[in-house]
Amino acid sequence: MDSLLLLIPVSLFLGLLGLIGFLWALRSRQYEDLDGAAARILFDDQPRKETPP
């Protein structure tokens, strides 16, 4: 039973980490353009131009 004292807090902590991650993603507007994000993952080349300073 002692293991519960360790395992329950650990599982809760991991769950909370997930929740915080979700809330962070929501707050930083990553859920605004789900269609775009799905397509964007496929193109990774940078613009072929150096932006002048």
Add this chain to the structure above:
Amino acid sequence: MSLIGRAEPVAPGAVSAAACAHCGARLAPGQDRFCCTGCEGAHALVAGLGLASFYGRQATEAGTLRPEAMAAGLDLAPFAETMKDGTQRLELVVSGLTCGACVWLVEQALAAEPNVLSARASLSARRLTVTWRGAAARANDLVALLARLGFRVAPWSPACLRATEDAEGRELTRALGIAAFGSMNIMLVSVAVWVGTDMGPALRHGLHWLAALIGMPVVLIAGLPFYKSAWAAIRAGRPSMDLAISLGVLATALMSLSETIYNGPYTWFDGATMLLALLLAGRVFDRAARRRARQSVAELLALQEGIVTRLLADGRSEAIPAERAAAGDRILVAAGERLRLDGVAAAPALLDAAATTGESVPRSFEAGAALPAGAVNMGAAFTMTVTAAAKDGSLAAMARLLERAEQAKGRFVAVADRAARYYVPVVHAVAAVTFAVWWGVLDAPWQVALVNAVCVLLITCPCALALAVPAVQVVSVGALFRRGVLVTSATALERLATADLAVLDKTGTLTEGRPVLIPEGQDPEAVARAAAMARASRHPLAQALARACPEAPAADGVREIPGQGLERGDARLGSPIFCGLGPSADGMTLVFRDGAAEPVVFRFADRMRDDAPAAVTALRELGLDAELLSGDGEGAVSAVAWQAGIPDWRAGADPVTKQARIAALKEAGRRPLMVGDGINDAAALAAAHVSASPAGATDLAQTASDLVLQREGLGALPAAIRIARRAQAIARENIGLSLVYNVFAVPLAVAGLVTPLVAAAVMASSSIVVVLNALRAAKE
């Protein structure tokens, strides 16, 4: 190297011979690779930028990306915003941005421009944010680049913002995340309690407290959307589904808290949070489906946004939004431009007032006559003095008429709410009786009586009932979206399914709403040469001629003589007088004269849409008799009615008459579907049981409609009705299914046999059954 980069470049032979290499439209006979010179230019531009791999991934609908021969002359420099560090930022709504490859093309093409710092496009919102260093006027170059690629743009407007700024939607998503987290973690603890029969009371008490610690905050926070809506329902004095949900969830949470304190055998926190998670999932999906439709409408409206050219005292001109123009301002109305404001002109003007009155033939207005906003200038450019600012003008008056019609219509009660009206009181009565019987008759301790009563609330909590309709909505709205029908209102499908009469407008709805060349055996070569010249003009008749002969290349060196015609060498194309013939009666005639050769006359008319008779027949087969309601003269209306096979028609109807006709039909117990495109139809659209507007409708008509057809023609309408009816049948089935579940589960709850395990099983399985059933709605 990217996946896109790795895609095979499009070799000339790889593209099907029948499709344009840029926009994918079908090629006319004789065309080689491109459907028009615009597409040829765009293809060369894309290849020149080294972005040709775009074509390997393009997934746009055929013809969307065809660049317009003439870019709109809107000055975007005033819309650029200067940031603190001196860079410029511009926000645009981009039409045609419909696939991931388009996003890539737009971003890469803009980023390749010198001085552009960043370009970021959002695929869901069709929103493009571009920043650059330098003058604000660069905005026009960047937009011209997009126009050459085939994307139409408009400044990001407040209407787009309203459709996207979805604070409520974000709140729902957050609540869903919290509820999902809570229910999963509580389930870990609950399962231990369910199976741990040999567990000591101290450990069980600890686990109860742990569940309460997670459960109480989750129930309070994630349930907020329901509590708010329930509170509004209480204040309005009518029971709603949300009220039942709120009471069920809160009662379950409080009862579980009391069980936790007294260390009872079970707590029900898992049930309460799972219920919230399932319901929130339904709401989030429902919202996402309609948000897409709302955004597409906002995008269409933004492209129509009124910009007028105001003449300043020093002779210069500036582009300003129509609402900023005041009475007394002088504005320039270009040939082919739509009047945004009421005014008077110092010279006679030829206007096409189809959108405001329904007349299909342009009318000439005397100097000093009042010109109605919404009409299109068919003659030469002229200067107009504004007589009323946008908020006092005739368009605003029409909008007020529309608003009143909408208010008079009353609130439509959705089927789920109608069910809730009976369901909620019954359920609460059963719960109360359960408590009374256990406590008063069977002499059980009050805790046991309370637990059983709350179990009734929990098990009957309309989980499947609340999912029953949204799940069907999501599936059928999505199916309609793919067929090019945008559903803008939550109850539109329900109303569409019950419509029993179709009232159609003529101009722009049954007919194309724009001039089309009448073939009269003209020499094809002369047509081609005239069309080549016509490409240089934005005049509606010239554009109609160019459309009639799409394969003709644009001619060089064409000079436009405003109000008269086009000249190229000794070839002339223009009004009959300009070419040396007598004046035409209706202004729907162009004459082409090549030097001394015999002049060729082109006549134009508003032609009926090809699929109109078929659509009318299909509607009749669905039980919707058609009726024609037009503002045009009797002759034109009866002719179209006969062609389309509509026995019942009314001509000369002004906006108020149209609205009155709809009201009379509703009075008589009919449920009319109104289809119209004009400003004069807006009030009737708003008053009707359900309404639709065809592609190319005016902005006022689109805002008033429940359904907006995106593709040309009326063919989507019968399909939409079939889908709506099917959706309705499935929604009823779903409600029936969830009631059946309750018939079996409620006696168990009343008898006190429902453990949290049973509650969880009933809830999850009924939700799954309902959602699976809803998936059938996509089939036509």
